[in-house]
Amino acid sequence: MNALHFLPISVNITGRQIILIGGGKVAFHKAAILSRFTGRVRVVAPEFHPGFAGLPFELKQKTYAPEDLDNTFLVYICTENKTLNATIKAECEKRGILAGVCDDPALCDFVSPAIYQDGPMTVAVSSDAQDVRRSIRVRDRIKTLVEEGLISIR
Numbered sequence: 802m803n804a805l806h807f808l809p810i811s812v813n814i815t816g817r818q819i820i821l822i823g824g825g826k827v828a829f830h831k832a833a834i835l836s837r838f839t840g841r842v843r844v845v846a847p848e849f850h851p852g853f854a855g856l857p858f859e860l861k862q863k864t865y866a867p868e869d870l871d872n873t874f875l876v877y878i879c880t881e882n883k884t885l886n887a888t889i890k891a892e893c894e895k896r897g898i899l900a901g902v903c904d905d906p907a908l909c910d911f912v913s914p915a916i917y918q919d920g921p922m923t924v925a926v927s928s929d930a931q932d933v934r935r936s937i938r939v940r941d942r943i944k945t946l947v948e949e950g951l952i953s954i955r
Contacts, residue, residue, distance in 0.1 A: 805929045807912050814839055818872055821858075822865050822889055823879030824849040827903050831877050832856055837918060845869050846880075867892050875911075879903040906930035915940035919947065922954045 819839065821832055824846025832853060835842055840857035847864050861869070865885065870876065876898055878889045883905070890908050893900035902908040914925035915936040926940045946952045 806906075807909075807927065807929050809914065809925065809927055811923075811925075812875070814841070814874070817841070817874035818843065819875045819877070820845060820869060820873045821877040821879060822846065822869070823877075823881065823903070824853065825879070825881050826850055827881070828877075828879035829853060831879055831903060831913070832858065834913065834916070835877070837916075843869075865889060870896055870898060873898055876900040877903065878908075917944045917947070919954055924954060 819835065819842045821828060821835070821842055821844045824844065828844070828846065829850035829852045832842065832844060833856070836856050836858070842858040843861060844853060844858050845861045845863060845865055847862065849860060849862065853860055865880070870892060876889070876893050878886045878900055880886055880889075886902050886905065887908065890900050890902055899910040901911050901913065906912055909930065912927065912930045914927035915933070917924045917940050924940070924943050926936045926943070928936045947954055
């Protein structure tokens with residue numbers, strides 16, 4: 802049996818603060834996915850991709866500071882600066898906060914799967930951060946099978 806690095810779980814985020822640090826294209830993509838599950842996200846960035854204006858999140862236009870992590874449950878680190886990402890991740894570790902660093906699985910405490918959602922039912926496909934594109938293809942195949950009525954998730 803091959804040991805996985807990432808345990809596939811669902812996490813209760815009710816009443817919990819999630820922070821997304823970064824305001825670029827990658828951060829917006831992650832934020833758009835998060836918006837399907839919660840409106841309780843604070844986004845910290847000096848500038849924001851235009852799409853952020855349409856999301857239900859609190860936008861803090863500023864540079865990151867360690868106090869931005871106060872009272873935080875989960876952090877998505879999506880700046881375009883690898884050194885800053887590593888610095889934020891280290892601060893999260895000191896505070897015992899789980900952090901995902903976009904596009905750097907080696908620094909991640911968690912990775913986000915490719916998700917198909919139909920009401921309260923979600924199907925998550927993960928490749929243990931090995932092959933994201935394959936996870937997306939499998940998720941899309943599941944979506945097609947459900948939409949064509951070939952499988953049911955209800």
